[in-house]
Amino acid sequence: MTTLKIPTPLRQYTNGQAEVAVRGSNVASAMRNLVEQYPALEQHLYNGDGEMRAFVNLFLGENNTRDLQGLETPLSEGDTLRIIPSIAGG
Amino acid sequence: MLPGLTREEILRYSRHLLIPEVGLEGQKKLKGSSALIIGTGGLGSPVALYLAAAGIGRIGLVDYDVVDSTNLQRQIIHGTSTIDKLKVESARDRMLDVNPDIEVEIYNEPFTSENAMRIAQDYDVLIDGTDNFPTRYLTNDVCVFLGKPNVYGSIFRFDGQASVFYAKEGPCYRCLFPEPPPPGLVPSCAEGGVLGVLPGTIGTIQATEALKVLLGIGSPLTGKLLLYNALDMSFDFVKLKKNPKCRVCGPDADIKELIDYEEFCGVPGFDHDEGSAGADWDITALELSERLKGNHLKLLDVREPHELEISALPNATNIPLGTLAARLSELDSAEDMVILCKSGTRSARALELLVTAGFKKVKNLKGGINAWAQEVDESLPIY
Numbered sequence: 001m002t003t004l005k006i007p008t009p010l011r012q013y014t015n016g017q018a019e020v021a022v023r024g025s026n027v028a029s030a031m032r033n034l035v036e037q038y039p040a041l042e043q044h045l046y047n048g049d050g051e052m053r054a055f056v057n058l059f060l061g062e063n064n065t066r067d068l069q070g071l072e073t074p075l076s077e078g079d080t081l082r083i084i085p086s087i088a089g090g
Numbered sequence: 091m092l093p094g095l096t097r098e099e100i101l102r103y104s105r106h107l108l109i110p111e112v113g114l115e116g117q118k119k120l121k122g123s124s125a126l127i128i129g130t131g132g133l134g135s136p137v138a139l140y141l142a143a144a145g146i147g148r149i150g151l152v153d154y155d156v157v158d159s160t161n162l163q164r165q166i167i168h169g170t171s172t173i174d175k176l177k178v179e180s181a182r183d184r185m186l187d188v189n190p191d192i193e194v195e196i197y198n199e200p201f202t203s204e205n206a207m208r209i210a211q212d213y214d215v216l217i218d219g220t221d222n223f224p225t226r227y228l229t230n231d232v233c234v235f236l237g238k239p240n241v242y243g244s245i246f247r248f249d250g251q252a253s254v255f256y257a258k259e260g261p262c263y264r265c266l267f268p269e270p271p272p273p274g275l276v277p278s279c280a281e282g283g284v285l286g287v288l289p290g291t292i293g294t295i296q297a298t299e300a301l302k303v304l305l306g307i308g309s310p311l312t313g314k315l316l317l318y319n320a321l322d323m324s325f326d327f328v329k330l331k332k333n334p335k336c337r338v339c340g341p342d343a344d345i346k347e348l349i350d351y352e353e354f355c356g357v358p359g360f361d362h363d364e365g366s367a368g369a370d371w372d373i374t375a376l377e378l379s380e381r382l383k384g385n386h387l388k389l390l391d392v393r394e395p396h397e398l399e400i401s402a403l404p405n406a407t408n409i410p411l412g413t414l415a416a417r418l419s420e421l422d423s424a425e426d427m428v429i430l431c432k433s434g435t436r437s438a439r440a441l442e443l444l445v446t447a448g449f450k451k452v453k454n455l456k457g458g459i460n461a462w463a464q465e466v467d468e469s470l471p472i473y
Contacts, residue, residue, distance in 0.1 A: 007249070040416055
Protein backbone atom coordinates (compact mmCIF):
# COMPACT_ATOMS: atom_id res chain seq x y z
CA MET A 1 0.00 0.00 0.00
CA THR A 2 1.07 3.55 -0.73
CA THR A 3 -0.10 6.55 1.25
CA LEU A 4 -1.42 9.23 -1.07
CA LYS A 5 -1.66 12.72 0.41
CA ILE A 6 -4.63 14.67 -0.89
CA PRO A 7 -4.34 18.49 -1.02
CA THR A 8 -7.06 20.58 0.60
CA PRO A 9 -8.76 21.74 -2.65
CA LEU A 10 -9.32 18.10 -3.72
CA ARG A 11 -10.56 16.81 -0.35
CA GLN A 12 -14.11 17.76 -1.22
CA TYR A 13 -13.97 14.79 -3.60
CA THR A 14 -12.48 12.33 -1.04
CA ASN A 15 -15.07 12.77 1.73
CA GLY A 16 -12.62 15.12 3.42
CA GLN A 17 -9.87 12.48 3.66
CA ALA A 18 -6.36 13.99 3.79
CA GLU A 19 -4.66 10.64 3.16
CA VAL A 20 -5.87 7.71 1.12
CA ALA A 21 -4.27 4.25 1.06
CA VAL A 22 -3.88 3.18 -2.57
CA ARG A 23 -2.71 -0.02 -4.25
CA GLY A 24 -0.46 -0.06 -7.28
CA SER A 25 3.01 -1.08 -8.35
CA ASN A 26 3.66 2.26 -10.01
CA VAL A 27 2.38 5.84 -9.92
CA ALA A 28 -0.08 5.31 -12.81
CA SER A 29 -1.79 2.33 -11.20
CA ALA A 30 -1.84 3.97 -7.76
CA MET A 31 -3.59 7.02 -9.25
CA ARG A 32 -6.06 4.77 -11.07
CA ASN A 33 -6.78 3.07 -7.77
CA LEU A 34 -7.41 6.47 -6.20
CA VAL A 35 -10.06 7.43 -8.76
CA GLU A 36 -11.64 3.96 -8.45
CA GLN A 37 -12.09 4.69 -4.76
CA TYR A 38 -13.23 8.28 -5.36
CA PRO A 39 -14.74 8.52 -8.88
CA ALA A 40 -15.62 12.22 -8.45
CA LEU A 41 -11.89 12.95 -8.67
CA GLU A 42 -11.50 11.47 -12.12
CA GLN A 43 -12.70 14.43 -14.18
CA HIS A 44 -10.36 16.74 -12.24
CA LEU A 45 -7.22 14.59 -12.55
CA TYR A 46 -7.71 13.08 -16.01
CA ASN A 47 -8.70 14.57 -19.34
CA GLY A 48 -11.31 13.07 -21.65
CA ASP A 49 -8.70 10.76 -23.22
CA GLY A 50 -7.81 9.25 -19.86
CA GLU A 51 -4.48 11.09 -19.63
CA MET A 52 -3.31 12.75 -16.43
CA ARG A 53 -3.87 16.51 -16.64
CA ALA A 54 -0.72 18.63 -16.91
CA PHE A 55 -1.38 20.67 -13.78
CA VAL A 56 -1.28 17.55 -11.55
CA ASN A 57 2.08 17.40 -9.77
CA LEU A 58 2.88 14.09 -8.11
CA PHE A 59 5.78 13.90 -5.68
CA LEU A 60 7.26 10.66 -4.35
CA GLY A 61 8.93 11.62 -1.11
CA GLU A 62 10.67 14.89 -1.95
CA ASN A 63 11.04 14.24 -5.68
CA ASN A 64 8.74 15.18 -8.53
CA THR A 65 7.81 11.95 -10.30
CA ARG A 66 8.34 13.91 -13.54
CA ASP A 67 12.07 13.94 -12.61
CA LEU A 68 11.94 10.16 -11.92
CA GLN A 69 10.14 7.90 -14.39
CA GLY A 70 6.90 9.84 -14.55
CA LEU A 71 3.78 7.73 -14.26
CA GLU A 72 5.93 4.61 -14.67
CA THR A 73 7.83 5.38 -11.44
CA PRO A 74 7.71 2.17 -9.35
CA LEU A 75 6.24 2.30 -5.85
CA SER A 76 7.28 0.24 -2.84
CA GLU A 77 5.32 -0.69 0.25
CA GLY A 78 5.18 2.28 2.62
CA ASP A 79 5.96 4.98 0.04
CA THR A 80 4.26 8.34 0.37
CA LEU A 81 2.97 9.95 -2.79
CA ARG A 82 1.55 13.44 -2.67
CA ILE A 83 -0.38 15.61 -5.05
CA ILE A 84 0.97 19.16 -4.91
CA PRO A 85 -1.79 21.55 -5.79
CA SER A 86 -1.73 24.86 -7.57
CA ILE A 87 -3.15 27.40 -5.17
CA ALA A 88 -3.38 31.08 -5.91
CA GLY A 89 -4.65 32.87 -2.81
CA GLY A 90 -2.79 35.85 -1.50
CA MET B 91 29.19 52.17 -4.64
CA LEU B 92 26.87 51.52 -1.69
CA PRO B 93 24.98 54.39 -0.05
CA GLY B 94 26.12 55.48 3.39
CA LEU B 95 24.01 55.35 6.54
CA THR B 96 23.15 58.43 8.57
CA ARG B 97 23.67 58.58 12.32
CA GLU B 98 19.91 58.03 12.77
CA GLU B 99 19.92 55.06 10.43
CA ILE B 100 22.80 53.45 12.30
CA LEU B 101 20.75 53.67 15.48
CA ARG B 102 17.56 52.46 13.78
CA TYR B 103 19.24 49.41 12.28
CA SER B 104 21.39 48.68 15.34
CA ARG B 105 19.99 45.12 15.73
CA HIS B 106 20.89 44.34 12.11
CA LEU B 107 24.35 45.86 12.40
CA LEU B 108 25.05 43.55 15.33
CA ILE B 109 24.55 40.42 13.18
CA PRO B 110 27.77 39.56 11.35
CA GLU B 111 25.84 38.23 8.33
CA VAL B 112 24.27 41.67 7.84
CA GLY B 113 26.52 44.25 9.51
CA LEU B 114 27.14 47.73 8.19
CA GLU B 115 27.93 46.43 4.71
CA GLY B 116 24.69 44.41 4.53
CA GLN B 117 22.57 47.27 5.78
CA LYS B 118 24.06 49.54 3.13
CA LYS B 119 23.26 46.85 0.56
CA LEU B 120 19.63 46.85 1.70
CA LYS B 121 19.51 50.64 1.49
CA GLY B 122 20.83 50.44 -2.06
CA SER B 123 18.39 47.73 -3.11
CA SER B 124 14.80 47.67 -4.34
CA ALA B 125 11.84 45.31 -4.23
CA LEU B 126 8.53 45.27 -6.08
CA ILE B 127 5.58 43.80 -4.20
CA ILE B 128 2.73 42.63 -6.44
CA GLY B 129 -0.44 42.89 -4.37
CA THR B 130 -0.89 44.59 -1.01
CA GLY B 131 -3.29 42.06 0.44
CA GLY B 132 -2.77 39.19 2.86
CA LEU B 133 0.74 38.29 1.71
CA GLY B 134 1.75 41.79 0.63
CA SER B 135 0.91 43.24 4.07
CA PRO B 136 3.62 41.51 6.15
CA VAL B 137 6.07 41.60 3.23
CA ALA B 138 5.70 45.38 2.86
CA LEU B 139 5.86 46.04 6.61
CA TYR B 140 8.97 43.92 7.19
CA LEU B 141 10.82 45.09 4.09
CA ALA B 142 10.09 48.69 5.06
CA ALA B 143 11.25 48.07 8.61
CA ALA B 144 14.38 46.30 7.33
CA GLY B 145 15.39 49.38 5.38
CA ILE B 146 15.09 48.30 1.75
CA GLY B 147 15.83 51.63 0.08
CA ARG B 148 13.09 51.58 -2.54
CA ILE B 149 9.90 49.53 -2.42
CA GLY B 150 7.26 49.44 -5.15
CA LEU B 151 3.65 48.47 -4.51
CA VAL B 152 1.24 47.35 -7.23
CA ASP B 153 -2.47 47.11 -6.48
CA TYR B 154 -5.62 48.60 -7.97
CA ASP B 155 -8.04 47.91 -5.17
CA VAL B 156 -9.47 49.83 -2.21
CA VAL B 157 -9.48 48.61 1.38
CA ASP B 158 -12.72 47.00 2.52
CA SER B 159 -13.72 45.58 5.87
CA THR B 160 -13.44 41.92 4.75
CA ASN B 161 -9.70 42.57 4.18
CA LEU B 162 -8.94 43.45 7.77
CA GLN B 163 -9.11 39.89 9.15
CA ARG B 164 -5.70 39.28 7.53
CA GLN B 165 -4.36 42.34 5.66
CA ILE B 166 -2.58 43.83 8.64
CA ILE B 167 -1.01 46.77 6.83
CA HIS B 168 -4.46 48.32 6.44
CA GLY B 169 -6.83 49.44 9.17
CA THR B 170 -10.38 50.46 9.93
CA SER B 171 -9.32 54.07 9.42
CA THR B 172 -8.22 53.32 5.83
CA ILE B 173 -11.41 51.54 4.64
CA ASP B 174 -12.32 52.86 1.15
CA LYS B 175 -8.79 54.28 0.67
CA LEU B 176 -6.60 53.02 -2.16
CA LYS B 177 -4.66 50.01 -0.90
CA VAL B 178 -1.36 51.29 -2.27
CA GLU B 179 -1.83 54.60 -0.44
CA SER B 180 -2.98 52.94 2.77
CA ALA B 181 0.04 50.61 2.65
CA ARG B 182 2.50 53.37 1.73
CA ASP B 183 1.37 55.58 4.60
CA ARG B 184 1.78 52.74 7.09
CA MET B 185 5.23 51.82 5.71
CA LEU B 186 6.47 55.40 5.90
CA ASP B 187 5.21 55.54 9.47
CA VAL B 188 7.30 52.45 10.24
CA ASN B 189 10.29 53.83 8.36
CA PRO B 190 10.35 57.37 6.90
CA ASP B 191 13.88 56.85 5.54
CA ILE B 192 12.78 54.62 2.65
CA GLU B 193 11.19 55.45 -0.67
CA VAL B 194 7.82 53.89 -1.55
CA GLU B 195 6.63 54.00 -5.15
CA ILE B 196 3.00 53.19 -5.76
CA TYR B 197 1.30 51.83 -8.88
CA ASN B 198 -2.46 52.11 -8.54
CA GLU B 199 -3.21 49.80 -11.46
CA PRO B 200 -3.64 46.09 -12.14
CA PHE B 201 -0.35 44.33 -13.04
CA THR B 202 -0.87 43.45 -16.71
CA SER B 203 1.05 42.35 -19.80
CA GLU B 204 0.95 45.98 -20.94
CA ASN B 205 2.60 47.60 -17.91
CA ALA B 206 4.43 44.77 -16.12
CA MET B 207 7.83 44.96 -17.86
CA ARG B 208 7.94 48.75 -17.52
CA ILE B 209 7.03 48.66 -13.82
CA ALA B 210 9.30 45.73 -12.93
CA GLN B 211 12.46 46.58 -14.82
CA ASP B 212 13.94 48.93 -12.21
CA TYR B 213 13.58 46.58 -9.24
CA ASP B 214 16.06 43.98 -7.97
CA VAL B 215 13.51 41.42 -6.85
CA LEU B 216 9.78 40.79 -7.33
CA ILE B 217 7.55 39.44 -4.60
CA ASP B 218 4.44 37.59 -5.71
CA GLY B 219 1.62 38.39 -3.32
CA THR B 220 -1.22 38.24 -5.83
CA ASP B 221 -4.47 36.37 -5.39
CA ASN B 222 -5.06 34.85 -8.82
CA PHE B 223 -3.48 32.53 -11.39
CA PRO B 224 -3.17 34.94 -14.36
CA THR B 225 -1.12 37.45 -12.34
CA ARG B 226 1.06 34.65 -10.92
CA TYR B 227 1.96 33.40 -14.42
CA LEU B 228 2.52 37.01 -15.52
CA THR B 229 4.81 37.73 -12.54
CA ASN B 230 6.79 34.57 -13.27
CA ASP B 231 7.24 35.32 -16.94
CA VAL B 232 8.26 38.92 -16.25
CA CYS B 233 10.93 37.64 -13.83
CA VAL B 234 12.20 35.10 -16.36
CA PHE B 235 12.40 37.69 -19.16
CA LEU B 236 14.05 40.32 -16.95
CA GLY B 237 16.34 37.80 -15.18
CA LYS B 238 15.03 38.66 -11.72
CA PRO B 239 14.20 36.45 -8.74
CA ASN B 240 10.50 35.84 -8.02
CA VAL B 241 9.84 35.35 -4.32
CA TYR B 242 6.70 33.27 -4.40
CA GLY B 243 4.04 32.66 -1.78
CA SER B 244 0.52 31.34 -2.06
CA ILE B 245 -2.22 30.42 0.39
CA PHE B 246 -5.52 28.55 0.64
CA ARG B 247 -7.49 27.98 3.86
CA PHE B 248 -4.78 26.41 6.10
CA ASP B 249 -2.20 25.60 3.39
CA GLY B 250 0.68 27.74 2.26
CA GLN B 251 3.47 27.43 -0.28
CA ALA B 252 6.67 29.42 -0.67
CA SER B 253 9.67 29.27 -2.98
CA VAL B 254 12.17 31.43 -4.80
CA PHE B 255 11.75 30.99 -8.53
CA TYR B 256 14.88 32.25 -10.24
CA ALA B 257 15.36 30.91 -13.75
CA LYS B 258 19.04 31.93 -13.85
CA GLU B 259 19.82 29.59 -10.99
CA GLY B 260 16.96 27.10 -10.84
CA PRO B 261 13.39 26.36 -11.80
CA CYS B 262 10.69 28.92 -12.49
CA TYR B 263 7.02 28.77 -11.47
CA ARG B 264 6.10 27.27 -14.84
CA CYS B 265 8.67 24.49 -14.41
CA LEU B 266 6.52 23.28 -11.51
CA PHE B 267 3.12 24.36 -12.79
CA PRO B 268 3.26 24.26 -16.61
CA GLU B 269 -0.48 24.84 -16.77
CA PRO B 270 -3.03 26.33 -14.41
CA PRO B 271 -5.73 24.05 -13.00
CA PRO B 272 -9.04 24.09 -14.87
CA PRO B 273 -11.12 27.13 -13.89
CA GLY B 274 -13.21 26.43 -10.83
CA LEU B 275 -11.25 23.46 -9.43
CA VAL B 276 -9.32 25.52 -6.91
CA PRO B 277 -11.55 28.00 -5.09
CA SER B 278 -10.15 31.47 -4.43
CA CYS B 279 -9.87 32.89 -0.90
CA ALA B 280 -12.99 35.01 -1.59
CA GLU B 281 -14.91 31.80 -2.24
CA GLY B 282 -13.11 29.25 -0.10
CA GLY B 283 -11.88 31.36 2.80
CA VAL B 284 -8.47 31.58 4.45
CA LEU B 285 -7.20 31.57 8.03
CA GLY B 286 -6.30 35.19 8.72
CA VAL B 287 -2.88 34.50 10.20
CA LEU B 288 -1.83 32.16 7.36
CA PRO B 289 -0.65 34.95 5.00
CA GLY B 290 1.26 36.31 8.01
CA THR B 291 3.27 33.08 8.20
CA ILE B 292 3.84 32.76 4.46
CA GLY B 293 4.34 36.49 3.82
CA THR B 294 6.93 36.64 6.58
CA ILE B 295 8.77 33.75 4.93
CA GLN B 296 8.65 35.65 1.63
CA ALA B 297 10.08 38.75 3.33
CA THR B 298 12.85 36.60 4.84
CA GLU B 299 13.70 35.10 1.46
CA ALA B 300 13.70 38.52 -0.23
CA LEU B 301 16.14 39.86 2.38
CA LYS B 302 18.42 36.80 1.99
CA VAL B 303 18.40 37.18 -1.79
CA LEU B 304 19.20 40.91 -1.59
CA LEU B 305 21.93 40.37 1.02
CA GLY B 306 23.31 37.28 -0.74
CA ILE B 307 23.32 35.28 2.49
CA GLY B 308 22.11 31.82 3.53
CA SER B 309 20.35 29.32 1.29
CA PRO B 310 17.27 30.76 -0.36
CA LEU B 311 14.37 28.51 -1.33
CA THR B 312 15.67 28.27 -4.91
CA GLY B 313 14.97 24.73 -6.13
CA LYS B 314 12.84 23.96 -3.11
CA LEU B 315 9.16 24.34 -2.39
CA LEU B 316 7.94 24.83 1.15
CA LEU B 317 4.57 23.26 1.90
CA TYR B 318 3.09 24.55 5.13
CA ASN B 319 -0.06 23.36 6.85
CA ALA B 320 -1.28 25.40 9.79
CA LEU B 321 -3.61 22.72 11.16
CA ASP B 322 -0.85 20.12 11.40
CA MET B 323 1.82 22.80 11.97
CA SER B 324 3.85 20.92 9.36
CA PHE B 325 6.63 22.37 7.23
CA ASP B 326 7.52 19.98 4.39
CA PHE B 327 10.02 20.63 1.64
CA VAL B 328 10.17 19.10 -1.81
CA LYS B 329 12.88 19.44 -4.44
CA LEU B 330 12.20 21.39 -7.60
CA LYS B 331 14.22 20.98 -10.76
CA LYS B 332 14.27 22.94 -13.94
CA ASN B 333 11.76 21.39 -16.31
CA PRO B 334 13.51 20.71 -19.65
CA LYS B 335 10.13 21.19 -21.34
CA CYS B 336 9.44 24.54 -19.67
CA ARG B 337 7.83 26.78 -22.26
CA VAL B 338 9.35 29.94 -20.83
CA CYS B 339 12.78 29.03 -19.37
CA GLY B 340 13.56 25.65 -20.98
CA PRO B 341 16.03 25.12 -23.85
CA ASP B 342 13.17 24.95 -26.36
CA ALA B 343 11.08 27.71 -24.82
CA ASP B 344 8.43 28.93 -27.25
CA ILE B 345 7.00 31.72 -25.10
CA LYS B 346 9.31 34.65 -25.76
CA GLU B 347 7.13 37.53 -24.69
CA LEU B 348 4.24 38.21 -22.34
CA ILE B 349 0.96 36.63 -23.41
CA ASP B 350 -2.73 37.05 -22.58
CA TYR B 351 -2.74 35.48 -19.11
CA GLU B 352 -6.47 35.67 -18.54
CA GLU B 353 -6.98 33.67 -21.71
CA PHE B 354 -4.22 31.24 -20.72
CA CYS B 355 -5.80 30.60 -17.31
CA GLY B 356 -9.44 30.89 -18.38
CA VAL B 357 -10.20 33.13 -15.41
CA PRO B 358 -10.00 36.87 -14.74
CA GLY B 359 -6.87 38.40 -13.23
CA PHE B 360 -8.50 39.37 -9.96
CA ASP B 361 -10.17 37.66 -7.05
CA HIS B 362 -13.43 39.48 -6.73
CA ASP B 363 -16.16 37.00 -6.10
CA GLU B 364 -18.84 38.59 -8.26
CA GLY B 365 -20.17 35.74 -10.27
CA SER B 366 -22.37 35.89 -13.30
CA ALA B 367 -23.40 33.08 -15.61
CA GLY B 368 -23.97 35.52 -18.48
CA ALA B 369 -26.98 37.78 -19.06
CA ASP B 370 -29.18 34.99 -20.47
CA TRP B 371 -28.79 32.85 -17.39
CA ASP B 372 -28.73 35.42 -14.59
CA ILE B 373 -31.61 36.55 -12.43
CA THR B 374 -31.21 39.51 -10.09
CA ALA B 375 -32.23 39.41 -6.43
CA LEU B 376 -35.12 41.82 -7.10
CA GLU B 377 -36.37 39.76 -10.06
CA LEU B 378 -36.21 36.61 -7.95
CA SER B 379 -38.16 38.21 -5.15
CA GLU B 380 -40.91 39.10 -7.69
CA ARG B 381 -40.92 35.60 -9.20
CA LEU B 382 -41.21 33.98 -5.79
CA LYS B 383 -44.49 35.76 -5.10
CA GLY B 384 -47.08 33.07 -5.49
CA ASN B 385 -45.12 30.97 -7.95
CA HIS B 386 -43.45 27.69 -7.24
CA LEU B 387 -39.77 27.91 -7.90
CA LYS B 388 -37.12 25.49 -6.74
CA LEU B 389 -34.18 27.13 -4.96
CA LEU B 390 -30.89 25.24 -5.07
CA ASP B 391 -28.20 26.50 -2.68
CA VAL B 392 -24.77 25.12 -3.64
CA ARG B 393 -22.81 26.51 -0.68
CA GLU B 394 -21.18 24.41 2.04
CA PRO B 395 -23.53 23.50 4.91
CA HIS B 396 -21.64 25.64 7.47
CA GLU B 397 -22.30 28.74 5.36
CA LEU B 398 -26.06 28.28 5.77
CA GLU B 399 -25.64 29.18 9.42
CA ILE B 400 -24.57 32.68 8.32
CA SER B 401 -27.50 33.32 6.00
CA ALA B 402 -30.00 31.22 4.11
CA LEU B 403 -33.22 31.45 2.10
CA PRO B 404 -36.17 29.44 3.42
CA ASN B 405 -37.07 26.27 1.51
CA ALA B 406 -33.82 26.17 -0.46
CA THR B 407 -32.35 22.72 -1.11
CA ASN B 408 -28.68 22.52 -0.15
CA ILE B 409 -26.37 20.49 -2.38
CA PRO B 410 -22.74 21.72 -2.11
CA LEU B 411 -21.13 22.30 -5.51
CA GLY B 412 -18.49 19.61 -4.90
CA THR B 413 -21.15 16.90 -4.58
CA LEU B 414 -23.58 18.21 -7.20
CA ALA B 415 -22.34 16.03 -10.07
CA ALA B 416 -22.94 12.90 -7.99
CA ARG B 417 -26.40 14.04 -6.79
CA LEU B 418 -28.04 15.17 -10.06
CA SER B 419 -30.66 12.43 -9.68
CA GLU B 420 -32.12 14.35 -6.72
CA LEU B 421 -33.11 17.19 -9.07
CA ASP B 422 -35.97 17.42 -11.57
CA SER B 423 -35.02 19.04 -14.86
CA ALA B 424 -38.70 19.83 -15.58
CA GLU B 425 -38.84 22.16 -12.60
CA ASP B 426 -38.03 25.88 -12.76
CA MET B 427 -34.93 26.36 -10.65
CA VAL B 428 -32.77 29.21 -9.35
CA ILE B 429 -29.27 28.35 -8.12
CA LEU B 430 -27.53 30.45 -5.51
CA CYS B 431 -24.32 30.65 -3.50
CA LYS B 432 -22.51 33.40 -1.58
CA SER B 433 -22.02 35.78 -4.49
CA GLY B 434 -22.77 33.98 -7.73
CA THR B 435 -19.50 32.32 -8.70
CA ARG B 436 -20.11 28.77 -7.51
CA SER B 437 -23.74 28.90 -8.61
CA ALA B 438 -22.61 29.94 -12.11
CA ARG B 439 -20.43 26.82 -12.18
CA ALA B 440 -23.30 24.70 -10.89
CA LEU B 441 -25.52 26.13 -13.62
CA GLU B 442 -22.95 25.17 -16.25
CA LEU B 443 -22.89 21.65 -14.85
CA LEU B 444 -26.69 21.39 -14.90
CA VAL B 445 -27.00 22.82 -18.41
CA THR B 446 -24.39 20.32 -19.64
CA ALA B 447 -26.51 17.60 -18.02
CA GLY B 448 -29.54 18.74 -20.02
CA PHE B 449 -31.29 21.10 -17.59
CA LYS B 450 -32.86 24.06 -19.37
CA LYS B 451 -35.09 25.80 -16.82
CA VAL B 452 -32.29 27.03 -14.58
CA LYS B 453 -31.16 30.52 -13.58
CA ASN B 454 -28.24 31.85 -11.57
CA LEU B 455 -28.87 34.32 -8.73
CA LYS B 456 -26.50 37.12 -9.75
CA GLY B 457 -24.45 38.34 -6.81
CA GLY B 458 -25.68 35.42 -4.70
CA ILE B 459 -27.28 35.59 -1.29
CA ASN B 460 -25.12 38.64 -0.56
CA ALA B 461 -27.02 40.53 -3.29
CA TRP B 462 -30.30 39.27 -1.80
CA ALA B 463 -29.18 40.59 1.62
CA GLN B 464 -28.32 43.94 0.04
CA GLU B 465 -31.36 44.42 -2.20
CA VAL B 466 -34.23 42.38 -0.76
CA ASP B 467 -33.79 41.34 2.86
CA GLU B 468 -31.62 43.66 4.89
CA SER B 469 -32.08 41.51 7.99
CA LEU B 470 -29.62 39.02 6.46
CA PRO B 471 -25.90 39.65 6.98
CA ILE B 472 -23.45 40.05 4.10
CA TYR B 473 -20.25 38.01 4.36
